[in-house]
Amino acid sequence: MDPNSTLDPGARRLGASLRTLMREGYGQWADTFRRDALEKLVPVLNDTDSRYKEFIKASQDGPVSTEWTLHTFRNVIRTIHGRLSVSRQLTHIFDEEIRAMRMDSSLEVSVKFLAQFSAELATRLSPSFDEMAYMYFEEVFHQYELSARQHLLDTKENDPGFEISEKEQQQEQQRILGKKRRRLMQDGRAAMDLFVDDMDDEVVEQLFHGNTSSSEAEAMTNQDQIQEHLTLCLQLDELDFASRTTDVIMRMLYRQVEANILDSFQAKWDVPTLESGKEWMFHVVLPFLRLTLLPKKDHVASPTGIKRFKIWASRLEFYFFKTFGDLRIKEFFDIIVECPKSEPAVKDLKMCIGWTGQREQLQKAILAEMDKRLLHPGAETHDLVEFYICAIKHLRILDPSGVMLDQAATAINQYLRTRDDTMQAIVKSIVDDSNNLLDGSTEGIQGGMDVDEDGSDDETTWVPEPANAGPDLTSARRKMEDIISVLASIYNTNDRFIKEFQNILSERLLQATDFQVDREIRQLELLKIRFGEADLHHCEVMLADIAESKRVSANIQERNPLVIASTLVASRFYWPEIEEKDSFQLPNKYQELLDSFEVEFELSRPAQKLAIFPSLGMVEIELEFEGREPISMRVPPIQAAIIDLFETRDTWKLAEIASKLQMVESALEPKMQFWIQEGVLREASRNKYQLIEGEHSQSQSQS
Secondary structure, three states: OOHHHHOOHHHHHHHHHHHHHHHOOOOOHHHHHHHHHHHHHHHHHHHHHHHHHHHHHHOOOOOOOHHHHHHHHHHHHHHHHHHHHHHHHHHHHHHHHHHHHHOOOOOOHHHHHHHHHHHHHHHHOOHHHHHHHHHHHHHHHHHHHHHHHHHHHHHHHHOOOHHHHHHHHHHHHHHHHHHHHHHHHHHOOOHHHOOOOHHHHHHHHHHHOOHHHHHHHHHHOOOHHHHHHHHHHHHHHHOOOHHHHHHHHHHHHHHHHHHHHHHHHOOOOOOOOHHHHHHHHHHHHHHHHHHHHOOOOOOOOOHHHHHHHHHHHHHHHHHHHHHHHHHHHHHHHHHHHOOOOOHHHHHHHHHHHHHHOOHHHHHHHHHHHHHHHOOOOOOOHHHHHHHHHHHHHHHHHHOOOOHHHHHHHHHHHHHHOOOOOHHHHHHHHHHOHHHOHHHHOOOOOOOOOOEOOOOOEOOOOOOOOOOOOOOOHHHHHHHHOOHHHHHHHHHOOOHHHHHHHHHHHHHHHHOOOOOOOHHHHHHHHHHHHHHOOOOOHHHHHHHHHHHHHHHHHHHHHHHOOOOOOOOOOOOOOOOOOOOOOOOOOOOHHHHHHHHHHHHHHHHHOOOOOOOOOOOOOOEEEEEOOOOOOOEEEEEOHHHHHHHHHOOOOOEEEHHHHHHHHOOOHHHHHHHHHHHHHOOOEEEEEOOEEEEOOOHHHHHHHHO
């Protein structure tokens, strides 16, 4: 059959001319025609480059017009594609003639022509072409993002079951990724290569060609701007510009992903954010990439295009997780400081590093930030301990194996051992009810491994042990199980902790003039669970003394109602050494009251000797003034002794008060500031104090 029979008369005449040219030895005419076509495009490209530079220069002082970029870039591609289309038609005719003459159906000059045309054209393109392409794809992406977000919002409103189906789809993705991710984390391959080989086609289809993202992408194609974009992408594909424009597209999308993470999630720790970012990737970024790299709606995409999409889609998703992880790792020190309200950010980071394997990066970042911002002389010991407690809470969520906590604890413990007040700060933090350590130190602990009934690990949730776990993994887990145990083990012994707890318990009991020690009893019982009763026996005796003192004081007041004092009677050998805080002479009425109590005590307990410490405890007083309301308050004995002197006269010199109380002036002067701050006294002149009676004198002293 004559191949020319299917051509129109004009094409047959052209074919006859081509055969004549070939017989005459002009077979290289196609190269000449290609060069001629390129030369005609060069002025267009140069003109576009000049106009682009003028446009950028004019836009330096104001916003860049996206409409100009969209229109100009489309026109350039349309012009190049139009010229190529004419040339391609001629080369197809040339192919038919060659096959007819040489009887070689496999020879396709048009393919060679297109490759040479595209390659040479690429060398003629100026750098402004890529810049214009970047601006074009960026603007189209923003338009698509707005449409996709609105489409997603409408879908959620119209389909109540959408959220459930999406969650099920994510669970299916996790199931498919389980074995692959486990192998990835074990052999250390880069996560971006997770979907490159052909064996992973099913995974890629589930992630990037699944029903949700695919249908949403198709739903966008009925919009005019998206249709124009698809047309341009088809033209770029036919021009064989895929590799060049793909680099531009991915550079733009990488930047969009990074900007979205920084703008939307930076310093936002009190709510989960990773899921919303994944939703944006799944419903906006990946569908846009699919439409751009695979624009053929009615034709099967080429294997090369599908392969390119798979590679870039997987890398783009990895880049999202990696960038999110980098941000949270950079913020992790501050996330620890904001504990517990920053717990959602910790859970997000845990999920993220499960994908990216950034465990070692996080560990190094924690240690570096602690060394820079925490472990130095400028930090208060109390702040160090508070950070340590928060770090324990967050790290045991982030790493149930306990390895990261063990490494961080090693660095903090080593530094805390250099501080003299470390154990005091630790015990104060533990007995502070606001920290809830005694009641909730083991709350939320997760095991290092989920084990089925038959003893096998669950392949969908199993995570391999960290590479840096070392032989002490079990010990690290055991230490991680209880915050108090971690803190108490700083010195590798519980003795210091027990001794410091006794000291702090003693201070608190000495202030308990009402004998209300329910909190102290509860805390002691909780500590006995961790440290045993033997080590805390002294503390039990101290609390027993409180109960006994309450009974003794009640019996004395029952026998002699005039004795209105109540005292704490401490067993000398079980309490830490009790010392006078301030040595001074009590006013006679206070001393007489204590003497009466001592007499009554010896009558009720003749076998015991009572040693009284006047400076300890509290005194309930009521101050009455002329011209203003009375004041009732509980103050230390030294403050009661000072204000008692002003009952006889309104003005005293510091030296006179010191003589009356038998104190040195340097120790007495700071005590006077208490009553000045309370608005009871004012310093009339240097070391001369005056009682404030009426409201007028009080306002004068404050001014």
